[in-house]
Amino acid sequence: MIRLIFIVILFICTQFQFGWAQDAGYPANYAKTPRFKGLLVYSDQAEPAHVEFARDAIEFFHRLTYGEGWIMDVDTSFEKYDYELLKEYDILIVINTMPAAGVQREAFERYMENGGGWIGFHAAGYNDSSTAWPWFNKFLGCGPFYCNNWPPQPVLLTCNNVVSPVTRNLPAEFVAPESEWYQFNPSPCENPDVEVLLSISQKNYPLGIKDVVNHGDFPVVWRNQNYRMVYLNYGHGDREFTDATQNLLTLNAFRYVVSLSPGGDPFKK
Ligand code: ZN
Numbered sequence: 001m002i003r004l005i006f007i008v009i010l011f012i013c014t015q016f017q018f019g020w021a022q023d024a025g026y027p028a029n030y031a032k033t034p035r036f037k038g039l040l041v042y043s044d045q046a047e048p049a050h051v052e053f054a055r056d057a058i059e060f061f062h063r064l065t066y067g068e069g070w071i072m073d074v075d076t077s078f079e080k081y082d083y084e085l086l087k088e089y090d091i092l093i094v095i096n097t098m099p100a101a102g103v104q105r106e107a108f109e110r111y112m113e114n115g116g117g118w119i120g121f122h123a124a125g126y127n128d129s130s131t132a133w134p135w136f137n138k139f140l141g142c143g144p145f146y147c148n149n150w151p152p153q154p155v156l157l158t159c160n161n162v163v164s165p166v167t168r169n170l171p172a173e174f175v176a177p178e179s180e181w182y183q184f185n186p187s188p189c190e191n192p193d194v195e196v197l198l199s200i201s202q203k204n205y206p207l208g209i210k211d212v213v214n215h216g217d218f219p220v221v222w223r224n225q226n227y228r229m230v231y232l233n234y235g236h237g238d239r240e241f242t243d244a245t246q247n248l249l250t251l252n253a254f255r256y257v258v259s260l261s262p263g264g265d266p267f268k269k
Contacts, residue, residue, distance in 0.1 A: 035266040036090035037071045043097035044076045050096035052238040057095050060241050078104040090261045091117035094124040115262040117228045119253050122235025141194040141224035146185035149208035152178045152236050156201040165256045166197050174245045180236040187217040197221040228260050
């Protein structure tokens with residue numbers, strides 16, 4: 001009799017657990033194969049602080065490949081990447097470099113105009129008369145490089161948008177590690193297609209010691225909604241990955257761009 005009662009109780013418990021699991025759904029989604037492919041491109045010929053950042057970034061993103069949740073290829077130039085090769089990647093992680101004039105830029109433009117993904121750090125957004133790429137201003141959603149602080153220093157950042165997947169788990173304000181920060185003119189704030197996500201707080205002015213920025217809109221993370229992209233202004237030196245909040249921001253931006261893949265959100269597969 002006792003054995004029968006035990007079996008009945010066990011049966012009821014099993015049904016209850018099964019029913020509960022059915023209602024709530026299993027909370028995790030394990031990858032059977034890599035979910036997507038990314039290509040990280042950096043320049044090993046850039047100024048030393050930009051190469052330092054690139055090396056730290058390669059380690060940061062490499063750690064995100066643990067378990068082979070995604071595949072990351074790394075290269076030091078866009079030279080071999082025609083459109084057909086680029087379109088195999090869900091995201092380009094571009095660090096302190098950009099495609100060289102000619103066929104590299106044509107392939108990149110076609111890739112981005114057809115749903116390609118990009119996160120660019122720091123000098124990946126540097127474009128002026130020396131780089132001479134008008135399309136890139138349209139893509140970045142602002143004018144050319146305008147000015148910068150020097151030396152690199154930490155700044156107080158303000159979240160402009162607290163509901164974006166890039167920022168919603170970040171504090172409303174936080175101090176970012178030391179960096180050289182680029183201001184652009186016209187500012188991306190003037191472009192209605194741009195969603196500004198974070199800016200350098202006006203409380204930082206005057207910003208710099210040798211080269212001092214005194215005023216102006218100073219957005220540092222934004223998205224041009226006409227493309228699948230997020231620009232991140234930081235990327236100078238070997239202190240950039242020392243802060244958990246900024247690391248989370250970097251991860252968020254990466255994950256957000258990937259999640260918008262034209263083939264569907266790879267994290268839901
Ligand atoms: Zn720099």
